[in-house]
Amino acid sequence: MSAQFGRRLRKGAVATTVAAAAVAALSASQAPGVSVDDNGRSTTADAQPTPDPVDDDGATGGSPFYMDLPPLNSPSPVPSAGSGGTGVTGTGEAGIPATVLDAYKKAAAALQESKPGCNLPWQLLAAIGKVESGQARGGRVDADGTTIGKILGPQLDGNGFALIPDTDHGVYDGNSTYDAAVGPMQFIPSTWEWAGRDGNDDGKKDPNNIYDAALAAGHYLCRNSWDLSVQADMNRAILSYNNSQDYLHTVLSWLEYYRKGTHEIPDGTGSLPGHRSDDNDPPSPSPSPTPPSTPGTPSTPGTPTTPSSPPPSDHPSTPGTPTPTPTPTPTDTVDHLEDAGTAKLTAQAGDTFSKRISTRAETSAGKAVGKVRIRFTIVGDTDTTFTGGESVATIVTNGSGVAVAPALKAGEKTGDFTVRVAVVGRAVAGLDYKATVTERVADTLARTSDTALTCTPGGEFADQVEVKATYDGAVADGVAATATLITSADDPTENTKGPYFKDADGKTVRTLKGLETDANGLLKLPKLYADDTTGTFLLRINTAGGASLTVELTVAAAAEPTESPSPSASPSA
Known part of the structure; x- marks a missing residue:
């Protein structure tokens, strides 16, 4: 995700802009070896490899989060009845609703099997769940783990937040004009499209289900071959979820707190955070436990906004005064996509493709457009994925208007498939790149x-x-x-x-x-x-x-x- 400093307003949160910019620069995708001619057109895209790019909008699209910090009196691990020896005594903040806790542990166990090198601790999922939704609003979920009522962040319309036009036709967030973060782990629809998982084996990928959302969050944090037992990789993964130093600090605080001990509490009885990152007054560490909320009166991370009823402006226009025309975003200026020098895409089964797909966003006059989100989607009967195991990647174009997809990793299925490229948030003609996986051979x-x-x-x-x-x-x-x-x-x-x-x-x-x-x-x-x-x-x-x-x-x-x-x-x- 891109750094939200400068893209959205943050009230009351102490923003460390320089550090955030440094992290953004570290993780920003760049086109490897793309040279540019006198007209700004790229001429090649496959010289030297670069680190795998990340989705500029991340998991949440820079949506607000809860900034409450753990109590100063840390829990002490003590076995308790019904906790399987993992419970604690002490503050109620250490308690996690039973179904929510089960979802975190099952997701971490699944990742330990599928991506053991990631070393994902379930406590990290718990920390993010706490910061994003207060553990699904105190554990208000049904027996299958689906939240009782949708958890929606504010619409990302550029009015104090990032500007992310609708990508799901309102299917997940009920908003066909702008996107909004959805569910207990607060995924924006465009990220859920590729990161979504079926964590409870019911045949659906539902961002409002804690099992699905927790497993998706685990896969999201484990992409790019990050090893979360290494602090630098842990920080990168958390910042990729929401690129804010305040977010990183808050999540790490809860991670450390939960690592010292936690216990299971009944669903619907969890304590709820009180200070969101867009509140006026930043929170302080609580010296004592926060009393659990009364079931039936949960707070929500954000109130969904109906597309036809945009939020009132702080400065309403005077009658007779013309409404100023909003400045077009880079996405608004994109007219078409062009191939930026992608070579023939062929690899043997099990190998990594030596070439990457490179696409350039242009205006109608052929001018490069930077800072535009480009989505690469693998389609067809294939088990080939991008590096990290995903079939969809969203990359932001660089200053030359070029977005370079992550490397393709060939599966065992041989034959042809397609990588479809489109502009996120704008209906313009996309590009299809053909790729081929051949059988393994010897000479x-x-x-x-x-x-x-x-x-x-x-x-x-x-x-x-x-x-x-x-x-x-x-x-x-x-x-x-x-x-x-x-x-x-x-x-x-x-x-x-x-x-x-x-x-x-x-x-x-x-x-x-x-x-x-x-x-x-x-x-x-x-x-x-x-x-x-x-x-x-x-x-x-x-x-x-x-x-x-x-x-x-x-x-x-x-x-x-x-x-x-x-x-x-x-x-x-």
Whole structure:
């Protein structure tokens, strides 16, 4: 997300503008190696790699958040009944509603399995949930984890907040003019489109469901190969959720607080924050617990605004005074998208595409437009993703009007697919980029041993055939292969006599299909046996990509032992 300092007004929050700008500069996406001609047009986009870009609007679009800090008296971990040994005694602020707490822990467990290198602590989800919605408004959720009533932030119309025109036709936020953050983890619709997850396995991705939202937040925080056990990566992940130093400080405070201990409380009885980042008076740390709210009277992070009823202006126009025309945003000036030098997109299954998609936003006169959000969406029957495992990425154009998508990571499904590119918040013609995933291949096969392969008639070969596959000198793993005992060097048909393999039922087999090299490019064939036919035979191994190796097998009778001649009798005396 972009730094919201300068994009929205912050009342009462102490903004550290310099630090935020530095973080924004650190995480901003840049087109790798894009050179610009005299007309400002880019000429290439694939020179040197750059860090993976992040979504400029982040998870929340810079929506306001709760700034209440944890109590000064930290909880002490003490096992308590019904808490499974993880409960605490002490302040009520340490309590997290049961369903909400369960959602955080299940999401963290799922991420530990799918992205173990992220090291996501469930307490981080709890800290963000506290800051975003007061743990789903004190745990007001139904049995399935869906909030009782939608939690909506204010419409992001540029009036004190970021300007984000509608992207979901009001499906999630009920506003067909502007977007608003939705649900207990406060996702804006454009981010939910790619980050949304089905955390409770009901077949839906609902930002108002705490299980779905918590899992989505976990995946969001774990993108870009961040390791959250490293503080710098932890900070980057949190700032990508909402790019504010106050937000970072508040979330880290609650993270540390929850790490010291927490316990489960009934749904609907959680305490509610009282100070939002757009309030006039910033909060102070609470010296004592905040009493839980009475169920049925929750506060909401933001009051949804109906598109047809915009909020009243602080300075209403005088009758007869013409309303000033708003200054067009960069998005308003975009007329079309142009390819910015994207090369052919091809990769083997399992590999990272060496080229990135590069797109340029232009006005009708062909002038570059910077600071425009461009969405890249992978479509088609493919398991290819962008780096980080997502199928959608939103990137902001740089000063040359260029947005460069994250690198594509090929899956195992081969074939063609499309990456569709569009301008977020503006209905202009997009671009489609074709990409292809080819099967894994090898160009060289070699035996790992030079031992001669020999056998006696009716016996079995002492050594198994093992080969190593490479491609351009590198290990070729996961490459499909076949092995056939052929008739002759000039006749690759299957032989009907001589050495053979055995199938699971012990029957004779002279062709093996469906073989695959392992992670080290090695392929070890099953044992070989010989019938009663003697002679020299050939085993041919072929791989996808055209690598081929012919191995010689010898079946010969065992050599007869040579008898030593009897000594001649000595002549008699």
